[in-house]
Amino acid sequence: MVKINENYLKLKAGYLFPEIARRVNTFAENNPDADIIKLGIGDVTEPLPQACCDAMAKAVDEMRDRATFKGYGPEQGYPWLREKIASHDYQRRGCDIDASEIFISDGSKCDTGNILDILGDDNAIAVTDPVYPVYVDTNVMAGHTGPANDEGKYEGLLYIPITADNNFTAKVPTDQKVDLIYLCFPNNPTGAVATKEHLQEWVNYAKSVDALILFDAAYEAYITDDSLPHSIYEVEGAKDCAIEFRSFSKNAGFTGTRCALTVIPKTLTAKASDGSEVQLWQLWNRRHSTKFNGVSYIVQRGAEAVYSEQGQAEVKALVNFYLENAKIIREKLTAAGLTVYGGIHAPYIWVQAPEGLSSWDLFDKLLNAANIVGTPGSGFGAAGEGYFRISAFNSRENVNEAMKRITENLKV
Numbered sequence: 001m002v003k004i005n006e007n008y009l010k011l012k013a014g015y016l017f018p019e020i021a022r023r024v025n026t027f028a029e030n031n032p033d034a035d036i037i038k039l040g041i042g043d044v045t046e047p048l049p050q051a052c053c054d055a056m057a058k059a060v061d062e063m064r065d066r067a068t069f070k071g072y073g074p075e076q077g078y079p080w081l082r083e084k085i086a087s088h089d090y091q092r093r094g095c096d097i098d099a100s101e102i103f104i105s106d107g108s109k110c111d112t113g114n115i116l117d118i119l120g121d122d123n124a125i126a127v128t129d130p131v132y133p134v135y136v137d138t139n140v141m142a143g144h145t146g147p148a149n150d151e152g153k154y155e156g157l158l159y160i161p162i163t164a165d166n167n168f169t170a171k172v173p174t175d176q177k178v179d180l181i182y183l184c185f186p187n188n189p190t191g192a193v194a195t196k197e198h199l200q201e202w203v204n205y206a207k208s209v210d211a212l213i214l215f216d217a218a219y220e221a222y223i224t225d226d227s228l229p230h231s232i233y234e235v236e237g238a239k240d241c242a243i244e245f246r247s248f249s250k251n252a253g254f255t256g257t258r259c260a261l262t263v264i265p266k267t268l269t270a271k272a273s274d275g276s277e278v279q280l281w282q283l284w285n286r287r288h289s290t291k292f293n294g295v296s297y298i299v300q301r302g303a304e305a306v307y308s309e310q311g312q313a314e315v316k317a318l319v320n321f322y323l324e325n326a327k328i329i330r331e332k333l334t335a336a337g338l339t340v341y342g343g344i345h346a347p348y349i350w351v352q353a354p355e356g357l358s359s360w361d362l363f364d365k366l367l368n369a370a371n372i373v374g375t376p377g378s379g380f381g382a383a384g385e386g387y388f389r390i391s392a393f394n395s396r397e398n399v400n401e402a403m404k405r406i407t408e409n410l411k412v
């Protein structure tokens with residue numbers, strides 16, 4: 001009889017966002033006239049930049065013609081896209097990253113999960129609490145944890161609280177040695193941003209204990225203060241201890257188009273059990289070319305257009321549009337007496353639930369009374385209890401209407 005991966009049985013209920021969708025769908029079925037506004041999952045709403053659409057249309061035309069038709073591309077991505085990313089996103093900001101160290105993929109969610117394929121099973125793993133649930137769930141699936149306790153924390157993971165008290169920045173665990181650390185800045189879900197000094201502390205720690213940092217920079221385009229680091233490689237020493245994930249989803253609106261990238265510097269090595277030094281780039285390259293056939297030519301041409309002059313202007317306008325939404329959300333909720341964090345360098349606003357309401361209480365209250373969907377903070381981890389995440393991804397009209405309804409229902 002076939003055996004299943006029993007680690008899946010340890011997972012808590014559903015993945016957070018499908019679970020929210022399930023509750024919202026049930027509500028919508030029972031209340032067919034409700035005008036529900038969704039500020040839950042961080043999914044973009046505005047159309048793709050014109051430059052990306054034009055580039056993809058041109059690529060479709062190329063596919064029509066035998067002379068320009070493309071079959072399989074390089075699994076790692078086309079060189080013209082990798083080169084533009086290397087020079088624009090990295091070298092321009094002083095990071096010594098080469099195009100060959102960039103792997104194009106169909107999403108950071110997939111990459112942050114898949115990266116576990118090349119890592120061992122007995123690493124000591126640290127995550128922040130709250131945290132993007134994919135980092136935790138993929139480790140549970142891979143058998144890297146024990147069962148979850150009543151608070152929803154999995155045995156064997158080190159949870160580093162990020163709270164208002166520490167300005168939502170994860171404190172380096174100087175009293176323990178971890179091997180693998182997940183960091184996400186600008187942070188999902190709290191919207192906090194890291195300074196260069198803070199990232200330097202992590203890099204210094206990782207180097208001192210031979211740990212690997214998995215740095216998720218999916219929201220870097222939302223950084224509004226240019227002195228803040230967009231990449232972990234802006235920090236000295238990071239090329240020896242960090243992998244970075246980036247995406248075209250939140251800057252260019254590719255959530256439905258799918259294109260992302262992972263950077264694995266060739267200087268990044270780990271020791272095999274026989275003591276030999278192994279390049280992580282080599283392992284990922286092997287994994288990528290075995291299990292992945294690359295992102296479609298058409299989509300990569302669309303991503304390349306992000307780096308054109310027109311593309312840059314259009315992406316900036318998109319990001320500014322969502323940041324203006326975030327500002328409206330912050331201001332309206334603050335004026336209503338709520339305590340809010342984030343939303344300045346990130347499209348997420350982290351709201352403290354009014355006294356006496358749990359995260360899910362607030363979710364139910366806003367869904368039932370105001371027909372607004374947000375994300376319960378506790379869905380991101382035990383330390384998220386008592387918080388609620390509101391996403392700035394929606395039309396201006398919906399954001400204004402949502403703020404009107406929320407503030408009417410939640411005046412404190």
Ligand code: MLT
Binds near residue numbers: 040042043
């Ligand atoms: C979120 O809402 O946290 C995002 O949609 C996460 C993601 O991009 O997968």
